[in-house]
Amino acid sequence: MGIPDQYCQGCQALHPHEAGENTVTCTGCGLVTEVSPDLIQLVTSPPVEGVAFCAWCKETKAADHVCPAGAVGCTERAPEETPCGGCGACIAAMTADLARRAEFEHGSPSDLYTP
Numbered sequence: 663m664g665i666p667d668q669y670c671q672g673c674q675a676l677h678p679h680e681a682g683e684n685t686v687t688c689t690g691c692g693l694v695t696e697v698s699p700d701l702i703q704l705v706t707s708p709p710v711e712g713v714a715f716c717a718w719c720k721e722t723k724a725a726d727h728v729c730p731a732g733a734v735g736c737t738e739r740a741p742e743e744t745p746c747g748g749c750g751a752c753i754a755a756m757t758a759d760l761a762r763r764a765e766f767e768h769g770s771p772s773d774l775y776t777p
Contacts, residue, residue: 665702671695 672693712725
């Protein structure tokens with residue numbers, strides 16, 4: 663099982679390593695190092711994905727998800743900011759999003775709050 667680049671004491675550089683039961687072997691110089699099986703599991707396990715609550719989607723999503731809020735075209739705020747929710751473009755985007763959700767969740771687009 664492969665381990666991403668790790669610093670190797672033998673060749674003094676970063677190289678991928680191959681994991682054994684309680685050893686890792688540098689693919690650059692072949693140095694075999696004995697390590698704890700817990701450490702091997704920690705290094706080879708998938709990375710933890712960051713999550714955050716998205717105020718637009720009203721769900722916890724991956725922190726880097728592509729939110730429909732970025733394509734709203736809010737006329738009150740810059741594209742990288744959270745849409746204002748009150749301008750015509752925001753209301754149109756929320757209406758479209760609620761209609762899309764209603765198809766899948768059997769909800770009602772009449773839940774839209776328009777100030």
